[in-house]
Amino acid sequence: MNSGAWLAANVYDDVNVYSREIAVPHFDARPVRIVDLAKELGLSVATVSRALNNSDSVRAELAEQIRSHAERRGYVANRLARSLRSRTRNFVGFLVPDIENLAYSIAADACARYMANSGYQLILAISGDDPQLEHSALRSLIEAQVAGLIVAPTAEMTPSTRALLTGSSVVEFNRTAGLSKYAVLCAEEAAFARATRHLLDLGHKSIAYIGTTDSLSNGHERLAGVRRELANAGTGLDPLWTRLLPPTEKDGYESARALLSGPSRPSALLVGSSNLSMGAARAVREMGIHVPDEMSLVVYGDSRWGELYEPGLTTVTAPYQDMARRVTDIVSRMVAGDGGIPFGRTRLEAELVVRRSTARPASESAGG
């Protein structure tokens, strides 16, 4: 029976048919080390190490022999020892508030895949937007001797956390707290100014904004964009129609319900975070508000699900793929000790995907 058939026959069984076979390896339970290989071959550890590292100072034939023996014995190098001795580092730390967020999972995906090519591994850490957790996560990452760090900082990063980062190579991602000379960000302010202008151009006068708290760098910038454009238009952002909240679906849902249940309703709603958008869109649907006839709606985030909403949602879409590519590029050069990294703090443009959730306001509400 070939292994393919054997596989096909058993692979979906719930019973653990392999347990006995797996549990009894031919060689010792303790992993085989270089010294073991050296003894078995009657060589010195130095020679074996060199052969395994493809050093050219080992006779080709012997090197091949050593490698095939290592393979046969199931030798797997201990990177901890290797790193310790050779002072090389193979880890990259990736610290984000929340990996379920597409901005971060796309970046993590790109980084992990790409860095693996050059022998690096990604250590994932989640801050949950909590400065305390952020501190301990960063400490742990530094303890793991990371070669570089990708960080989306929390709103209230503590001074001691900043101190911790002294001497580390960090690149900021998606958010900034002025930690590094490298950052990959989105041109949030411009994007939200454009979205606001889009609504103004359609004739909206009463525009509500639900966004993230001002202390997050991108929350700050998005709000600034909305404010700026509204100020230009001479309207200004009505505090009563502004909600600044933590970026969660629940907060989006609840604040949208609250905002839209009042006696007067804005003619347009602009939402400044993907999680908040998810919640707000759900609230709008649940409340039976007809979009765009009764109200225009602009959301933020991945544009895919905006297509599925009825009618298609006008969406501010951050260039997640490009941002991921860019941060991967920077961190890979950084850990390679590359001198002239040709990027500093970059802001990539967001796109305003206009769909059918935005339209001219109904006449009776056009005035405010």
Added chain:
Amino acid sequence: MNSGAWLAANVYDDVNVYSREIAVPHFDARPVRIVDLAKELGLSVATVSRALNNSDSVRAELAEQIRSHAERRGYVANRLARSLRSRTRNFVGFLVPDIENLAYSIAADACARYMANSGYQLILAISGDDPQLEHSALRSLIEAQVAGLIVAPTAEMTPSTRALLTGSSVVEFNRTAGLSKYAVLCAEEAAFARATRHLLDLGHKSIAYIGTTDSLSNGHERLAGVRRELANAGTGLDPLWTRLLPPTEKDGYESARALLSGPSRPSALLVGSSNLSMGAARAVREMGIHVPDEMSLVVYGDSRWGELYEPGLTTVTAPYQDMARRVTDIVSRMVAGDGGIPFGRTRLEAELVVRRSTARPASESAGG
């Protein structure tokens, strides 16, 4: 000027105002080691090490003194050295085909957060559903001396990859290839049988199925569930109305378009993967097929975006949160060397969330 104000004043500037301050730390660029602290305090490295590890065999007052000195000097332990010497392992490997998939990002999130509490760090690796990448990723994880491994295996895991896993503690997640006696899976077959029954009960006779390739364990199971129920009903699954594809949005979109462009159209479409569902739902909208009047639609995945679709999508929802919790629980016990882990291979129930995308077939197409 206190640091808070200093922060607030500069934090959003794009110019790198901190670079000089950050680049010139007070102490040496080389990180401070235990031996440095020991010299500075006139103590032995052993005592310092013990104090730093909160061993109770150091006089409390002295220990406190050592710790505060370490803190002052910005000491950060080198975990590589610590692990090497003490034979403890602090890493957990997490290997998935794709971290953008919610099933995996939710699990990664839960694991990283929870394991961090007990001092573990998650190394993230992406296989991209490629058996070669899977092999090298697993090798790298083992080289990093992981204490445990969470794996969603590819469809065609190679025998040498299986051999590599010998002696490692692994728990399978979401997919299985019979690697371990621990697995956290979804009861896929039952879920899809139920979804199929739901359609049959509504009176559908011509049901199309778009799912993932049969060699993936969950693709296999979902298909089996559909087949079983259709066989029970005496209908059987029409090969012409069955598409088995890799789990990508693009494949879902294209296959749905192809399937639904034919001369005769099924009265119901069942989609067996979240990415495929995304694509299929988009295709259905684009083609202007009216759901559920012209066709019923059942999708798979996160139920959130199904709420936003018009009309609400009937969705097979895997219990991602529960699965994440469960796998986290298992792996944490596993790496702690906990003996009697009270779970083996568990299958959690999926839920069929019935919304408005499924209804009785229009009379003219009820017959097939």
Added chain:
DNA sequence: ATGAAAGCGCTAACAG
């Protein structure tokens, strides 16, 4: 081209 020996930073074993 190969081997002997030192040592990365840390903790564990053994003294005292």
Added chain:
DNA sequence: CTGTTAGCGCTTTCAT
């Protein structure tokens, strides 16, 4: 309680 010594598994001088 504290110090001395050894050594985790590996790479890297420095010899030969």
